Amino acid sequence: MKDKMSILVVDDEPIVCDSCKKILTEKGFMVETALNGEEALKKFKKGDFDIVIVDLKMPGVDGMEVLRSVKKIKPEVDVVMITGYGTIPSAVEAMKLGAVDYVPKPFTPEELGQIISQVVEKRSKLVAEKAPKKGAILLDVFKKPPKVVYHPERVWVKDIKIEETLDENFLNEVRSTPGGERVIDCIQCGTCSGSCPLSYRMDYTPREINAMVRAGLRDEVLSSNSIWICSSCYLCTVRCPRQIKITDIMYALKNLAMKDKRFLKKAKSPLLSRYFVDNVNRYGRNHELELTLKFFLRANPRAILKHSLMGLRLFLRKRFSVFPKRIKNINQLRTMVRKAEALGGLR
Template sequence: MVGHTLELRGSPFLQEIIREVPGGERIVHCLQCGTCGGSCPNGADMEYTPRTILAMITANQRDKVLKANTMWFCVSCYSCVSRCPQKIPITDIMYGLKRISIREKAYQETDAPALAKTFTDLLDKYGRSFELGLASRYYLFNRPLAMLKMGPMGLSMFTRGRMSLTPTRIRNVDQLQAIIRKARELGGVS
């Protein structure tokens, strides 16, 4: 490894991302070409494009990055990843930023963390997703007014047999929960 990449690795925030995200160490190979931002379907709405975020991570601008809306506009379409000439796992880095931002409650003006929490809580409980439970809990607690607008659509889904009123529970939910508990206990991928 040449000298300047060692220097780049000196950013504590970069080190944190490397621990948080499998393949995160590839950030040091970023050429700042901007293909990621140009490929992103939501790039125009982001405070900082993915390219800028990668540079900010290297420059240790932790607070600014964690408060940015960038990762919350990432829809996990992997366009940037499949086009990145340096094979940087940008979508997974966005997931990593979401997780750190949630742990530290640094995020601003987004309901995405509440949606993720409600979804995974239901998964942990039943082993399957439960759309009606997700929609009612998420909207009730986070976006009560938007719930009204969802009414007609929910009704047309229901009348076509596309919305179940009761959750499906897997048989070995205890086994699944033991696996999840162990993951929490191990506390991360590295």
């Protein structure tokens, strides 16, 4: 791989071209610009670009045509569409034709930077390893915790749900978990979501999650933040008039998302879980200091500073111990965990 990626920016407004060039050059990319489709394709054929950013609406050869030609010439090049107000449906069309993402106009430098770094991350990821198999169990509890690889957030563009794309088996996956059996009994009354202290922040409320499990919207559910926001207070469970164990369903979904790592968005909970598991497998008990430090170092180093005073105060009150306590019969516990792991989990 080259040490610098190169990007071609195509827009009929010079100011957009210029500002893109400025933003992306600052981020360490090689950037060239073109003010129309014809010029763009000429430059593209000559140069060696990794990414093309192109405005959808242009006089003459438009964005869609540029996309088609680029994909024809070099399918591995990623194309990002720039869209204006009212062209979202065309953007969707473009994504179907192979565009990797789109930036709605107007955008801030941060927005552009974020989308491009996601594209870059995905590109390097594709080169580095094959995508994990769906449903494969990836528990390797005694090795050093692997880096949790985050994938770029999916852009869910609203569209017709095509039956063909739904996952019929999703409902069975959930129903085969203890507590998940009754998900089919939901009458969509919303008591769960109304009771949940956190549902207001979820991508989908627990009631919607129930409906989506039944409909087979596996990807949407497993990549949603809902399952990681659940604080496990069980209020939904005790209030559900159909006695559906909603909290347990959330656990089942967390497990499924964990196993299929492509669903782990930038939520921090999976990371915390991962470190906690490592901690318990190593010592048999949780070593609070180690867990906290490891987690914050990776998830949010700045928080360590922020919480250091609190940590010090706890330490002074002997509420933090520096050394972990290991249980005596740790080998027994590990044998058991290995066996449970070998059994392939619950599903």
